[in-house]
Amino acid sequence: MAEEIKQVQKQNYKSNVKPIWCAGCGDFGVNAAINKALSDLGLQKSNVMIVSGIGCSSAMPHTFSTYGVHSLHGRLIPVATGVKFANSDLTVIGTGGDGDAYGIGLGHMLHAARRNINITYIVMNNEIYGLTTGQASPTSMQGAKTKSTPHGNLEVPENPIALAISAGATYVARAFSGDPMHMAELVKNGIRHNGFSLIDVFSPCVTFNDLNTYDWFRGRVYKLEQSGHDPKNKIAALEKSLEADTSGWEKVPIGLFYEENRPTYEDLDPVLKLGPLINQPSPSKEQLDKIMEEYL
Amino acid sequence: MLAKISARSGLHVFGYRGYQSIIRGGHVWYQIDISEEKLLSHQEGIDILVALNQDAINNQKSHLRENAVVVYDPTKTNTEILQGRNLRFVKLPMLDIAMKESGNPIMRNVAAIGAVLGLVGIDISIFESAITRMFTKKGEKVVSENIKVGSEGYKNSEVKQMFVIKGDKIHRHVIEGNAALALGAYASGCKLYSAYPMTPASTILHWFAEHEGNGVTYKQVEDEIAAINVTIGAASAGIRAMCGTSGGGFSLMVEGLGLAGMIEAPIVVVLSQRTGPSTGLPTKTEQGDVLFAMHASQGEFPRIVVAPRNIEECFKLSSDAFNLADRYQCPVIILMDLYMSEHSETTDAFNFDSIKIDRGKIAWQANPAERFKRYLYTDDGVSPRSIPGTPGLEFIAGSDEHDEYGDLVSDAFSGIDEYVETRRKMMRKRMNKIETMLKNEDVFHPAITNESAKNFLVTFGSTTGAALEAAQILNSQGMDFGVISFNYLMPLDADKTKKLLEGKSLIDVEVNFTAQLAQIIKSNTGIDIQNRILKYDGEAITAEQIAKEAQKIIQNK
Numbered sequence: 001m002a003e004e005i006k007q008v009q010k011q012n013y014k015s016n017v018k019p020i021w022c023a024g025c026g027d028f029g030v031n032a033a034i035n036k037a038l039s040d041l042g043l044q045k046s047n048v049m050i051v052s053g054i055g056c057s058s059a060m061p062h063t064f065s066t067y068g069v070h071s072l073h074g075r076l077i078p079v080a081t082g083v084k085f086a087n088s089d090l091t092v093i094g095t096g097g098d099g100d101a102y103g104i105g106l107g108h109m110l111h112a113a114r115r116n117i118n119i120t121y122i123v124m125n126n127e128i129y130g131l132t133t134g135q136a137s138p139t140s141m142q143g144a145k146t147k148s149t150p151h152g153n154l155e156v157p158e159n160p161i162a163l164a165i166s167a168g169a170t171y172v173a174r175a176f177s178g179d180p181m182h183m184a185e186l187v188k189n190g191i192r193h194n195g196f197s198l199i200d201v202f203s204p205c206v207t208f209n210d211l212n213t214y215d216w217f218r219g220r221v222y223k224l225e226q227s228g229h230d231p232k233n234k235i236a237a238l239e240k241s242l243e244a245d246t247s248g249w250e251k252v253p254i255g256l257f258y259e260e261n262r263p264t265y266e267d268l269d270p271v272l273k274l275g276p277l278i279n280q281p282s283p284s285k286e287q288l289d290k291i292m293e294e295y296l
Numbered sequence: 297m298l299a300k301i302s303a304r305s306g307l308h309v310f311g312y313r314g315y316q317s318i319i320r321g322g323h324v325w326y327q328i329d330i331s332e333e334k335l336l337s338h339q340e341g342i343d344i345l346v347a348l349n350q351d352a353i354n355n356q357k358s359h360l361r362e363n364a365v366v367v368y369d370p371t372k373t374n375t376e377i378l379q380g381r382n383l384r385f386v387k388l389p390m391l392d393i394a395m396k397e398s399g400n401p402i403m404r405n406v407a408a409i410g411a412v413l414g415l416v417g418i419d420i421s422i423f424e425s426a427i428t429r430m431f432t433k434k435g436e437k438v439v440s441e442n443i444k445v446g447s448e449g450y451k452n453s454e455v456k457q458m459f460v461i462k463g464d465k466i467h468r469h470v471i472e473g474n475a476a477l478a479l480g481a482y483a484s485g486c487k488l489y490s491a492y493p494m495t496p497a498s499t500i501l502h503w504f505a506e507h508e509g510n511g512v513t514y515k516q517v518e519d520e521i522a523a524i525n526v527t528i529g530a531a532s533a534g535i536r537a538m539c540g541t542s543g544g545g546f547s548l549m550v551e552g553l554g555l556a557g558m559i560e561a562p563i564v565v566v567l568s569q570r571t572g573p574s575t576g577l578p579t580k581t582e583q584g585d586v587l588f589a590m591h592a593s594q595g596e597f598p599r600i601v602v603a604p605r606n607i608e609e610c611f612k613l614s615s616d617a618f619n620l621a622d623r624y625q626c627p628v629i630i631l632m633d634l635y636m637s638e639h640s641e642t643t644d645a646f647n648f649d650s651i652k653i654d655r656g657k658i659a660w661q662a663n664p665a666e667r668f669k670r671y672l673y674t675d676d677g678v679s680p681r682s683i684p685g686t687p688g689l690e691f692i693a694g695s696d697e698h699d700e701y702g703d704l705v706s707d708a709f710s711g712i713d714e715y716v717e718t719r720r721k722m723m724r725k726r727m728n729k730i731e732t733m734l735k736n737e738d739v740f741h742p743a744i745t746n747e748s749a750k751n752f753l754v755t756f757g758s759t760t761g762a763a764l765e766a767a768q769i770l771n772s773q774g775m776d777f778g779v780i781s782f783n784y785l786m787p788l789d790a791d792k793t794k795k796l797l798e799g800k801s802l803i804d805v806e807v808n809f810t811a812q813l814a815q816i817i818k819s820n821t822g823i824d825i826q827n828r829i830l831k832y833d834g835e836a837i838t839a840e841q842i843a844k845e846a847q848k849i850i851q852n853k
């Protein structure tokens with residue numbers, strides 16, 4: 001793992017803050033992939049804003065020397081949306097966990113997808129609540145034994161890929177932390193993509209999830225790029241998004257499920273499309289006087 | 297329309313919608329008080345009732361004053377239940393007029409307006425010029441139809457000039473509380489308003505939707521949690537932003553409020569109160585969320601709570617809220633209520649030139665030798681912030697407790713001596729802002745009228761207008777009253793407030809059950825106001841009601 005991570009690093013966007021993750025945590029791989037994507041794209045640090053929620057994975061922004069907000073559990077999407085509204089010149093990246101994205105914050109994710117706001121959302125899906133020491137998450141397998149489901153989880157896992165595609169996300173991909181090079185490409189293309197991108201990453205929690213381990217995933221994942229899948233085909237994408245469920249998690253596709261070019265919210269909004277709000281002049285005295293006249 | 301026409305003829309107007317239902321079907325009425333002098337609140341009793349349906353007569357009959365005029369449509373309503381009372385009647389076939397002159401039944405309102413203008417002796421030419429102004433955008437046909445219908449109503453009002461009030465010919469503006477507030481924000485550099493619809497805050501959203509442009513936009517988001525967090529994101533990225541809601545939505549915003557407090561994001565939040573907990577009385581007013589606004593969220597952090605007392609303050613305090621938010625990098629809550637939000641009032645044009653924008657401490661220059669300390673320890677508690685996009689001043693804002701850089705001291709480090717000290721210092725830094733505010737801003741205390749009076753009505757926000765008029769009534773009856781009113785509720789300058797209240801005969805007046813202002817006063821100054829006039833039935837308190845109750849209290853002393 002360590003070797004693979006070193007390999008993907010080029011220009012350094014990292015801060016001197018030491019990540020707090022357990023040794024072997026999948027989030028290290030995600031950290032490396034984001035760093036590689038940023039450096040491949042040659043983005044200026046000061047124009048990148050990384051917004052996270054709360055969870056182990058949400059410590060991500062602190063490991064970078066960009067701008068960022070480490071916000072509330074489940075609320076990174078609205079915060080990131082506000083950032084993008086204010087300054088569409090910034091590259092806005094969301095980073096958080098599965099509880100954050102698909103539990104407490106699911107509503108926001110679906111609306112962001114529908115809105116097609118130009119944000120890249122990287123969800124570190126470890127099928128568990130890591131920071132709170134190992135309760136079931138919305139993506140925990142049925143039957144999974146966790147601290148909050150000692151007799152086995154009764155619920156079936158949520159399908160974020162299918163949800164995002166049907167909600168209107170325009171770039172939907174899945175990566176595996178055990179393959180950071182592949183992930184870096186998906187992150188890079190997600191950032192490049194003009195619209196809402198969801199990149200769900202299998203990012204094993206080595207401390208609290210002994211079911212969905214690196215090995216467990218390695219035996220199951222295969223790459224969509226090598227299977228002839230056409231990511232422009234929405235029906236095919238939806239079909240692929242159901243494959244993990246329908247195969248009983250025997251065949252689990254990773255890679256790009258779906259990509260579509262659709263105007264973003266910023267492209268359509270009559271004010272935002274004129275450029276970053278922060279650069280637009282405020283109403284002039286004449287414009288204000290005219291509004292005042294409405295009340296005469 | 298009637299309010300605008302009256303204001304154009306130089307009269308003063310106070311309008312208040314007394315509705316039951318916002319959807320079609322309920323009894324809906326609009327009360328307009330017209331006067332030669334500035335009105336500070338809505339008045340009790342009706343001089344002219346325009347009954348567009350039978351409900352209006354049935355429901356309003358007890359509010360009709362002696363000698364009042366009832367304008368009714370003989371084809372739609374009958375006035376039998378009013379017979380035998382000392383009233384005057386104007387039979388006006390509003391529907392027929394509307395159909396004949398325009399073919400549109402809704403235009404019967406305009407016929408009614410024409411009749412009312414006749415009754416109060418406002419010249420028809422003012423009506424015509426007002427209609428022309430208002431509807432020119434909609435085309436000549438609309439203008440001429442309105443004028444025809446209105447003139448017909450005017451002619452048909454049978455009895456002219458039953459009430460004669462004369463304007464001073466000054467063209468006044470009539471504006472609603474929420475519109476004044478929105479305009480205050482708009483004129484002060486607020487570039488984004490984000491909200492989820494909820495009465496009585498929804499009209500702020502509508503206002504921004506109508507006035508989108510000039511570098512200002514708005515967003516209706518999926519819920520109030522999103523509304524406040526979008527606002528925080530926008531503020532963190534460097535623009536002025538605001539969100540607004542009523543109590544139910546504010547309940548959802550509570551966690552976000554704490555986030556703004558912790559990462560020191562300058563945001564403005566409008567909380568327009570309605571009656572009761574839960575869904576309550578959604579279309580009625582109350583001042584019951586004061587303590588909630590002051591204490592919402594876990595933990596402690598500086599915040600400012602303001603409550604506009606009149607239409608001019610809806611504009612001014614909304615404008616000032618942004619300077620305060622930027623100067624002290626904390627959330628500012630504008631406490632409105634249905635009454636303040638929805639009433640309309642005559643005012644002079646707002647003074648846009650008087651707005652001075654102060655964005656507070658902002659760092660622009662990076663020091664290459666050092667990493668930027670966004671949360672630098674300062675004596676006044678305010679640390680220069682950087683605007684994302686500025687090279688060399690990158691930082692991560694942490695909602696966990698953090699050090700000067702924004703790096704977390706939670707999880708891995710909490711409990712270690714060094715970080716215990718960091719928490720203590722950072723907490724003190726943030727909380728020091730309160731002292732700085734009190735020192736630098738001369739606003740955190742109440743205002744007083746008739747300083748040498750024997751008795752004082754003590755109140756805040758939207759109840760101030762009625763209290764001021766109540767004092768006039770009481771003084772005209774030979775009593776000696778002044779008013780002490782608060783527009784800033786948090787923080788409070790306890791010394792100044794105490795000095796003003798101490799040793800005086802005080803009556804607390806509030807539209808809530810638990811006398812929340814009295815509680816605030818007691819906890820800040822130790823002064824316990826025992827005499828209280830409290831109303832919590834959903835209706836705004838009137839000057840007459842306050843005067844009557846105050847008189848009783850004084851007599852029983």
Ligand SMILES: Cc1ncc(C[n+]2csc(CCOP(=O)(O)OP(=O)(O)O)c2C)c(N)n1
Nearest residue numbers: 054055056057073097098099100129130131
């Ligand atoms: C409103 C709220 N509820 C609960 C919590 C406690 N909490 C913190 S992180 C977390 C779940 C973390 O799981 P996930 O989002 O999957 O992130 P991970 O730690 O697994 O990376 C919870 C429930 C919180 N911080 N805020």
Ligand code: SF4
Nearest residue numbers: 022025056130205206
């Ligand atoms: S608890 Fe799990 S998710 Fe959290 S840092 Fe450790 S391995 Fe990673």
Ligand SMILES: [Mg+2]
Nearest residue numbers: 097098128130
């Ligand atoms: Mg998780």
